[in-house]
Amino acid sequence: MGDAGTGAEGHRARLRQRLLKGGPDALADYELLEYLLMLAIPRKDTKPLAKALIARFGGLAAVLAAEPDALAQTKGVKESAIAAIKIAQAAALHLLRTRASEEPILSGWQAL
Numbered sequence: 001m002g003d004a005g006t007g008a009e010g011h012r013a014r015l016r017q018r019l020l021k022g023g024p025d026a027l028a029d030y031e032l033l034e035y036l037l038m039l040a041i042p043r044k045d046t047k048p049l050a051k052a053l054i055a056r057f058g059g060l061a062a063v064l065a066a067e068p069d070a071l072a073q074t075k076g077v078k079e080s081a082i083a084a085i086k087i088a089q090a091a092a093l094h095l096l097r098t099r100a101s102e103e104p105i106l107s108g109w110q111a112l
Helices: 007-022 029-040 047-057 060-065 068-072 079-102
Strands: none
Touching: 007 029, 029 047, 029 060, 029 079, 047 060, 060 079, 068 079
């Protein structure tokens, strides 16, 4: 799969290379969600679904925070896609908690 190629596999390879070379800021929000969904739904074009979820919920953060029942109301979203979205949310929350716990704590007004 190292070949960028054409079609769905080529598109996925290009997204993967942009992500690996440029980091998370190299992809638009819908592309991050598209890539996440393609891991859960491997034989389907997930770009339309990613765009539909972002349009419905108002952004990537809102999609990740959405309740499973609300996600399931979107056509094409099954249990595997919901689980992928919720694991991404869980990973993001763990990352934020870890980073926050590593920051210095203000001890009082003087520290401000």
